[in-house]
Amino acid sequence: MIAAATLPRLLAGIDPSGPLDFHQHELLHGPLPSSREAADLIGDLERAGLRGHGGASFPSARKLQAVAQARGKQIVLINAVEAEPASEKDRLLVECLPHLVLDGAVAAARATGAREIAFAVRDGARDAYGAAARAIAERPRGEPPITLFAIPDSYVGGQETALVNYLSGGPLRPTFTPPRPDEQGINRRPTLVNNAETLAHLALIARNGEQWFRSLGAPGQPGSALVTVAGAVVHPGVYEIEYGSPLASLLTVAGGPLGTPRGVLLGGYAGSWVPYERALEARLDDAELAVLRARVLAGVIFFLGEEACPVAETLRLARWMAGQSARQCGPCLHGLDALADELATIASGHGDGGTLQRLGRLGELTAGRGACAHPDGAVNCLLSALETFEHDFAEHARSGPCAACGLPATLPLPDWHLPDSSPQRRRLRSL
Amino acid sequence: MNVLTSQTAWYLTRATGAVSLLLFTAAVVLGILDVQRFSSRRWPRFVIDGVHRRVSLLALAFLGAHVVTTVIDTFVSIPLIDAFIPFIGSYRPIWLGLGAVALDLALAVVITSLARDQIGYRGWRAVHWLSYACWPIAIVHGLGTGSDASSTWLLALTALCVVAVAAAAIWRLARDWPQARRARLAGAAALVAFLIFLVAWLPGGPLGADWAKRSGTPARAAAAVPPRATTTTPLTGSTNETSTGSSSESPSGGSSAPGEGSGSVQGPGESEGQEEH
Amino acid sequence: MTRVRVNPIACEAHGMCAELLPERITLDEWGYPIVDDRPLTAEQLAHAELAVRACPVFAVLLEAAR
Numbered sequence: 001m002i003a004a005a006t007l008p009r010l011l012a013g014i015d016p017s018g019p020l021d022f023h024q025h026e027l028l029h030g031p032l033p034s035s036r037e038a039a040d041l042i043g044d045l046e047r048a049g050l051r052g053h054g055g056a057s058f059p060s061a062r063k064l065q066a067v068a069q070a071r072g073k074q075i076v077l078i079n080a081v082e083a084e085p086a087s088e089k090d091r092l093l094v095e096c097l098p099h100l101v102l103d104g105a106v107a108a109a110r111a112t113g114a115r116e117i118a119f120a121v122r123d124g125a126r127d128a129y130g131a132a133a134r135a136i137a138e139r140p141r142g143e144p145p146i147t148l149f150a151i152p153d154s155y156v157g158g159q160e161t162a163l164v165n166y167l168s169g170g171p172l173r174p175t176f177t178p179p180r181p182d183e184q185g186i187n188r189r190p191t192l193v194n195n196a197e198t199l200a201h202l203a204l205i206a207r208n209g210e211q212w213f214r215s216l217g218a219p220g221q222p223g224s225a226l227v228t229v230a231g232a233v234v235h236p237g238v239y240e241i242e243y244g245s246p247l248a249s250l251l252t253v254a255g256g257p258l259g260t261p262r263g264v265l266l267g268g269y270a271g272s273w274v275p276y277e278r279a280l281e282a283r284l285d286d287a288e289l290a291v292l293r294a295r296v297l298a299g300v301i302f303f304l305g306e307e308a309c310p311v312a313e314t315l316r317l318a319r320w321m322a323g324q325s326a327r328q329c330g331p332c333l334h335g336l337d338a339l340a341d342e343l344a345t346i347a348s349g350h351g352d353g354g355t356l357q358r359l360g361r362l363g364e365l366t367a368g369r370g371a372c373a374h375p376d377g378a379v380n381c382l383l384s385a386l387e388t389f390e391h392d393f394a395e396h397a398r399s400g401p402c403a404a405c406g407l408p409a410t411l412p413l414p415d416w417h418l419p420d421s422s423p424q425r426r427r428l429r430s431l
Numbered sequence: 432m433n434v435l436t437s438q439t440a441w442y443l444t445r446a447t448g449a450v451s452l453l454l455f456t457a458a459v460v461l462g463i464l465d466v467q468r469f470s471s472r473r474w475p476r477f478v479i480d481g482v483h484r485r486v487s488l489l490a491l492a493f494l495g496a497h498v499v500t501t502v503i504d505t506f507v508s509i510p511l512i513d514a515f516i517p518f519i520g521s522y523r524p525i526w527l528g529l530g531a532v533a534l535d536l537a538l539a540v541v542i543t544s545l546a547r548d549q550i551g552y553r554g555w556r557a558v559h560w561l562s563y564a565c566w567p568i569a570i571v572h573g574l575g576t577g578s579d580a581s582s583t584w585l586l587a588l589t590a591l592c593v594v595a596v597a598a599a600a601i602w603r604l605a606r607d608w609p610q611a612r613r614a615r616l617a618g619a620a621a622l623v624a625f626l627i628f629l630v631a632w633l634p635g636g637p638l639g640a641d642w643a644k645r646s647g648t649p650a651r652a653a654a655a656v657p658p659r660a661t662t663t664t665p666l667t668g669s670t671n672e673t674s675t676g677s678s679s680e681s682p683s684g685g686s687s688a689p690g691e692g693s694g695s696v697q698g699p700g701e702s703e704g705q706e707e708h
Numbered sequence: 709m710t711r712v713r714v715n716p717i718a719c720e721a722h723g724m725c726a727e728l729l730p731e732r733i734t735l736d737e738w739g740y741p742i743v744d745d746r747p748l749t750a751e752q753l754a755h756a757e758l759a760v761r762a763c764p765v766f767a768v769l770l771e772a773a774r
Contacts, residue, residue, distance in 0.1 A: 176717050329740075330740035331740050365736050365742075369740070
């Protein structure tokens with residue numbers, strides 16, 4: 001039994017060649033405490049200060065408490081969809097350490113009174129799906145039944161209410177809240193939706209307690225976290241860090257940069273671009289990153305290579321984010337398209353003096369006026385790019401496309417389409 | 432009837448029917464303007480929407496009056512049930528029956544609109560489409576059942592209503608073309624079919640000879656009303672009163688008892704070219 | 709302390725809410741409502757209720773503050 005007061009914690013004992021089966025998993029971590037032993041799991045989680053690792057960083061204890069107290073038959077939903085294209089941490093967990101995630105789900109189910117678990121994996125992540133299925137089959141008797149679901153590839157598919165909507169038989173699109181899933185989720189049942197990594201942490205807290213959890217990390221943000229280092233580095237991949245550790249140290253562990261990166265995207269496509277030099281001084285917790293107007297979010301740390309054109313990459317990202325809109329809310333649908341159009345104008349050299357102002361105004365009109373956080377994230381990301389790469393944008397506004405504009409994209413932007421993008425959804429005026 | 436003479440009831444039935452038709456036409460046109468988000472400085476969206484709702488209620492009120500006056504009119508027996516269940520009556524069953532269909536549809540539309548909060552948007556919207564069926568049926572009912580079908584004022588009124596709705600419908604179909612192409616084509620086809628139907632049916636139908644008989648006017652009623660000029664308006668007083676008075680007092684020459692409609696078009700004592708209720 | 713809220717998914721930019729409650733709702737360039745979510749005054753409450761009833765798609769909501 002390992003109760004590492006140091007790293008690795010989640011990634012302890014990981015075997016890159018394949019998953020740990022249930023037996024190996026129990027040898028490594030010991031058995032999951034029974035309900036009696038973990039009677040006050042929710043209290044432990046609260047004292048531990050565990051927050052969600054799906055991007056929203058919501059206090060986990062509060063979520064479990066809400067579900068436990070809600071009326072109806074509770075259900076636990078493992079969100080391993082990981083729709084953030086640059087992120088790989090959840091996929092790694094499911095493919096290599098699935099029982100850690102399932103332990104967390106089972107413990108959460110017992111703590112909230114749920115007798116059923118749903119496991120959502122992205123349809124395109126075939127290896128993860130297979131690993132999940134095998135792991136489910138290995139679970140001991142006496143646990144709540146676990147049902148595996150393949151979720152269509154789309155950025156919005158990881159969003160909590162969209163996922164719940166889909167699993168309730170509806171489209172894969174966000175819904176208006178209230179009610180939130182913890183009150184009315186899948187088929188109106190109170191649903192605990194947790195990111196896979198969050199449940200993995202929960203599984204270890206159930207065994208080792210809150211003091212152990214807090215022995216690492218920053219005061220305001222205890223514990224460890226998985227991050228995905230990507231882009232212009234020698235060894236891209238998933239790393240486990242202690243909150244508050246310097247980004248520079250992480251970069252060293254990842255083999256250092258390839259060349260001198262132009263900038264760093266922190267968090268994911270809803271995150272913030274920061275200049276490389278400033279990133280090197282940063283520490284990885286929300287309080288520290290707040291100075292750079294960034295957050296850990298989904299844990300993506302993407303280094304933009306020196307050959308890449310930031311303007312072209314930003315424009316591609318803007319178009320992609322606009323395309324990934326569920327297109328249910330006018331401001332998101334119109335605003336993201338308009339933002340991408342303005343960026344295109346700058347990129348092609350046709351911008352005028354008013355472009356930046358228009359972009360700022362568009363950002364204000366778009367953010368905060370949708371049913372989910374997609375437009376907010378996109379606006380934040382795009383405006384941070386304008387600021388970080390101000391010089392490059394000014395150059396392009398003057399002289400048009402540069403030599404690097406035509407290079408292939410380095411930011412992963414998969415060709416995902418919403419499964420039921422029927423004309424009705426795009427049409428916002430009545431027939 | 433003590434309070435209302437049959438003559439008055441007859442006037443009121445036709446008058447309320449005509450007004451009801453006008454109001455429903457206005458409701459449909461306003462409804463189209465509403466859904467197409469038409470607005471001007473004097474007519475903001477909430478006004479168009481509000482007037483649409485209120486005109487519809489007013490139309491239903493006049494429709495209610497139209498039904499009541501028809502039922503209490505003793506001249507022809509039209510029981511209340513005939514107003515709701517189509518085609519079972521003895522008086523011009525098809526054409527009156529269409530009125531019942533239109534009434535049922537109108538009731539469905541209005542009641543679901545009043546209960547919109549309970550029903551929800553989708554359910555309400557689905558039923559509301561029935562307005563497009565209700566209106567043309569009402570037009571045909573008016574032309575087929577009304578005794579004034581061939582009178583100028585009713586024809587002019589009907590033409591005005593048809594032009595108004597047709598214009599609004601064409602505007603709506605054209606405006607967002609080619610969005611929802613199939614639905615728009617279906618709508619255009621329905622409109623064209625309706626107009627063709629009117630043009631083809633009217634001359635040989637209500638405007639043709641012997642319509643009262645062919646449309647199923649019961650023999651007694653057909654026999655009792657003395658001949659009138661086809662262009663008489665309802666408000667030329669004394670001549671009509673005299674003749675109505677005589678018809679209600681003297682039994683018809685037909686074999687049907689008072690209060691019974693035979694539904695047959697071959698009762699004795701019928702003369703050609705007579706106008707009827 | 710009641711506030712206006714718009715359900716952005718249901719909203720189809722009919723614009724009646726902005727006509728009936730311009731003190732709290734204005735329209736953006738695409739016709740969608742920009743909501744000022746400060747609490748409503750007593751006089752505004754009646755107009756806000758009109759706006760709620762006028763919306764053809766039930767997108768306008770009144771929320772009691774938490």
